[in-house]
Amino acid sequence: INRIGVFTSGGDAPGMNAAIRAAVRTALYNGKKVTGIYHGYQGMIEDSMFDMTSRSVSSIIQKGGTVLKTARCLEFRTEEGRAKAYENIRKAGIDALVAIGGDGTFTGAEIFSREYDIPVVCIPGTIDNDLNGTDLTIGYDTANNTVIDAIDKIRDTAASHNRLFFIEVMGRDSGCIALNAGVAGGAEAILLPEKDTAIDELIEMLEHAADRNKSSMIVIVAEGDKNGGASNVAKRVNEKFDYYDTKVSILGHLQRGGSPSSADRVLATRMGYTAVNELLKGNNRVTIGIRGSNMVTTPLEEALSKKELKLNEDLVEIAKIMAF
Numbered sequence: 271i272n273r274i275g276v277f278t279s280g281g282d283a284p285g286m287n288a289a290i291r292a293a294v295r296t297a298l299y300n301g302k303k304v305t306g307i308y309h310g311y312q313g314m315i316e317d318s319m320f321d322m323t324s325r326s327v328s329s330i331i332q333k334g335g336t337v338l339k340t341a342r343c344l345e346f347r348t349e350e351g352r353a354k355a356y357e358n359i360r361k362a363g364i365d366a367l368v369a370i371g372g373d374g375t376f377t378g379a380e381i382f383s384r385e386y387d388i389p390v391v392c393i394p395g396t397i398d399n400d401l402n403g404t405d406l407t408i409g410y411d412t413a414n415n416t417v418i419d420a421i422d423k424i425r426d427t428a429a430s431h432n433r434l435f436f437i438e439v440m441g442r443d444s445g446c447i448a449l450n451a452g453v454a455g456g457a458e459a460i461l462l463p464e465k466d467t468a469i470d471e472l473i474e475m476l477e478h479a480a481d482r483n484k485s486s487m488i489v490i491v492a493e494g495d496k497n498g499g500a501s502n503v504a505k506r507v508n509e510k511f512d513y514y515d516t517k518v519s520i521l522g523h524l525q526r527g528g529s530p531s532s533a534d535r536v537l538a539t540r541m542g543y544t545a546v547n548e549l550l551k552g553n554n555r556v557t558i559g560i561r562g563s564n565m566v567t568t569p570l571e572e573a574l575s576k577k578e579l580k581l582n583e584d585l586v587e588i589a590k591i592m593a594f
């Protein structure tokens with residue numbers, strides 16, 4: 271390996287910059303050259319790349335988003351698109367890739383690597399914590415902290431007015447942010463995509479809480495909850511339960527932004543470093559992960575085929591008891 275191409279793809283996540291920085295500096299330390307690829311697979315197809323030095327990644331560890339930009343690229347899903355991408359990769363002299371992103375990014379990397387026999391190592395970057403082969407993804411800790419901050423602020427106004435707040439947080443398939451931030455923010459109830467909480471069951475929980483003279487109540491609703499999001503849940507609860515003044519707050523994209531937490535910066539740095547070392551050891555088509563406190567690798571094929579349930583069942587139970 272002489273030159274490693276680094277890119278971010280799919281949804282952005284805080285900490286991606288720290289992973290880029292670590293991958294670039296580890297490669298340079300080992301005497302390799304590095305090409306930064308803009309906008310993920312789109313940049314390969316459009317030949318949007320540049321030579322990276324140690325200075326290219328100065329002062330980015332604390333920044334949210336990704337300096338390499340990201341994109342969702344339809345053309346890369348076609349053989350013709352990937353052929354164009356390979357042509358530009360070859361022209362740039364890139365002979366190995368570090369891909370930072372989610373499930374879709376891993377799928378594209380796996381297909382491309384097989385098709386053109388180019389080594390690739392992936393790094394899990396997404397706030398959703400919904401990837402296999404790792405306990406934690408880059409961005410998840412920061413997103414949790416952002417949500418807790420929002421819950422704390424909403425709690426102040428909720429308590430002043432005897433309000434019932436429904437806060438919708440990101441997570442189409444994964445309730446990890448909802449559960450963790452819900453527990454840390456002291457939510458009265460948490461609705462998760464992995465669990466089927468009926469509206470009547472929720473109302474019962476809220477009635478119990480109201481009986482205990484709570485001055486405010488906060489229900490965290492994960493985006494992918496089966497009841498159809500916070501606005502729907504609020505409407506249906508309102509029809510039967512009118513003790514509190516009801517409000518809805520959808521946190522949306524602010525959950526993706528912000529300066530990465532210390533935990534995310536360290537995780538991303540370890541993952542970027544490990545990704546390049548795995549490539550240099552000859553490892554291919556794997557994703558980097560953390561298990562306990564150790565860095566591990568999992569074949570992409572395996573990471574993409576099985577569905578690991580990340581939701582901590584103990585924490586689901588604890589959350590209910592804490593709302594008592």
Ligand code: ATP
Binds near residue numbers: 311343348372397
């Ligand atoms: P997030 O989980 O944050 O949404 P992601 O990496 O899963 O991130 P996607 O948009 O699903 O985001 O995937 C990123 C890119 O990977 C796609 O825009 C596409 O270019 C490429 N990709 C996804 N699936 C495939 C596929 N089956 N074949 C080739 N390329 C793919």
